[in-house]
Amino acid sequence: MTDLFHEPEDATPLEPHERDGxxxxxxxxxRDLNQAEQENIVVGAxxxxxxxxxxxxxMLGQDFIRTLHKRMFGDVWKWAGTFRTTQRNIGVESYRIGMDLASLLTDVLYWVENETFPKDEIAVRFHHRLxxxxxxxxxxxxxxxxxxDLLIERLGGERFxxxxxxxxxxxxxRARYVEALRAADNHDIAPLRDFART
Known part of the structure; x- marks a missing residue:
């Protein structure tokens, strides 16, 4: 039981009240937690x-985004589909989640409607900002x-x-994925776009 909540060093640790969920x-x-979450993710997908x-x-609305998380993790975690209320080692401050998510979803709709980027890049940029x-x-x-994946499929592409x-x-x-995310943090989306298709 000692390693149940042991996270990889690049993962977000859970707060004690979240562990209680x-x-x-x-x-x-x-391994039990990973298995239970994976089975729930299959149901959510x-x-x-x-x-x-x-x-x-x-689909690009906050209700769908929250419901998707609840469907993916709601059989395992009581707080599934609920925005976090505490600060993390990564991510925006918790009070900004709703505003930043609304801004992202508006941006993605604009990118799609105006073909601002190629379809794969739209979906990967969406992933990165989320x-x-x-x-x-x-x-x-x-x-x-x-x-x-849902977005790229909706745009007529294949899932990543x-x-x-x-x-x-x-x-x-996982190290390659995190490295690609960090490159995207520095405005270089190419490594994450390439990783998504490898």
């Missing part, structure tokens, strides 16, 4: 893909990757491979 009492080890007819404006906002206590990267493996585990693949 664990719904499944059978989870006592990190199926739910989201069943909503392909939802208008783009609604991760940078870090709206939820946990699961932000997985949520943002699925949201970007995101390096072709699992990014939940510490390792070379």
């Amino acid at each position: 664990l719904l499944q009492t059978w989870i006592t080890h990190r 199926a739910w989201a893909r069943g909503r392909r007819r939802v208008p783009l404006e609604r 991760v940078a906002i870090h709206p939820f206590p946990n699961g932000n990267g997985r949520h943002a990757r699925l949201a970007a 491979s995101w390096g072709g493996g699992t990014l939940a585990d510490v390792g070379e693949l």
Whole structure:
């Protein structure tokens, strides 16, 4: 049980009150938590893909973004779909989440309507900014990757491979992903765009 909440050093640690939001009492080890979250994510992805007819404006709305997180993590965490209220090692200050998310969603709609960037780049920029906002206590990267996949599919593209493996585990693949995110933080989107398609 000692490593249940042990996070990789580049991950967002949970606050004690957020740890108390664990719904499944059978989870006592990190691998159990990873398995439960992954099973819930599969259910959430199926739910989201069943909503392909939802208008783009609604898909790029705060309600859909929050509901997607709840569908992905709501069987595991009581706080799923709820914006974080505490400061993190990454992400905007918690009071800015709603404003920054609204700004991002408006920007993405503009990019799509005006073909500001190629479709892949629109979805990857959406992913990057959603991760940078870090709206939820946990699961932000997985949520943002699925949201970007839903967007690129809606735009007529293929979902991303995101390096072709699992990014939940510490390792070379996760290190490449984090490095690509940091490049995007410095206004170089190419490494993250390339990583998304590897």
